Amino acid sequence: MNRKQPDSREILRAHGIPASVQRIAILDWVRSVSSHPSAEAVFQALREEIPTLSRTTVYSTLHLFCEKGIVLQVPCNDSEGMRFDGDLRPHAHFRCEQCGEIFDFACASHEFSRQFEVPDGFTVRSSQVALTGLCPHCAATAPACKAHA
Ligand SMILES: [Zn+2]
Ligand SMILES: [Zn+2]
Numbered sequence: 629m630n631r632k633q634p635d636s637r638e639i640l641r642a643h644g645i646p647a648s649v650q651r652i653a654i655l656d657w658v659r660s661v662s663s664h665p666s667a668e669a670v671f672q673a674l675r676e677e678i679p680t681l682s683r684t685t686v687y688s689t690l691h692l693f694c695e696k697g698i699v700l701q702v703p704c705n706d707s708e709g710m711r712f713d714g715d716l717r718p719h720a721h722f723r724c725e726q727c728g729e730i731f732d733f734a735c736a737s738h739e740f741s742r743q744f745e746v747p748d749g750f751t752v753r754s755s756q757v758a759l760t761g762l763c764p765h766c767a768a769t770a771p772a773c774k775a776h777a
Contacts, residue, residue, distance in 0.1 A: 643696045654689050659714030664702050664730040666711050720757035726766035
């Protein structure tokens with residue numbers, strides 16, 4: 629992972645969150661993966677390393693991180709519910725309709741909302757771009773092209 633960002637302890641301190649061992653581990657792990665894990669996936673990944681970790685702690689910690697803006701929520705409609713992203717650089721999400729994996733597409737700026745006509749009286753505070761389709765792997769294995777049907 630080549631992310632030139634401050635370490636997790638530093639980020640927690642900067643946001644006024646007491647840096648417990650569990651919080652550091654959760655933030656470290658979420659920032660180190662690009663899989664956009666669900667809360668359940670975070671729990672499964674860390675339960676061996678931190679035997680005292682509970683699902684409730686993982687959920688509430690991720691919720692806190694999102695509230696503070698140090699982790700992003702990636703809405704998606706799998707059964708697993710919300711997924712999380714520790715990469716705060718501007719990027720769009722591409723979700724493969726077949727395998728459900730979420731891929732990052734880099735982009736130059738967070739200001740996606742400039743692309744839209746924002747009606748008077750609305751203040752845009754954040755934006756996310758969600759694209760869907762087939763990843764290269766699934767496209768290669770998809771049944772013959774439906775476009776000609
Ligand atoms: Zn796929
Ligand atoms: Zn992402």
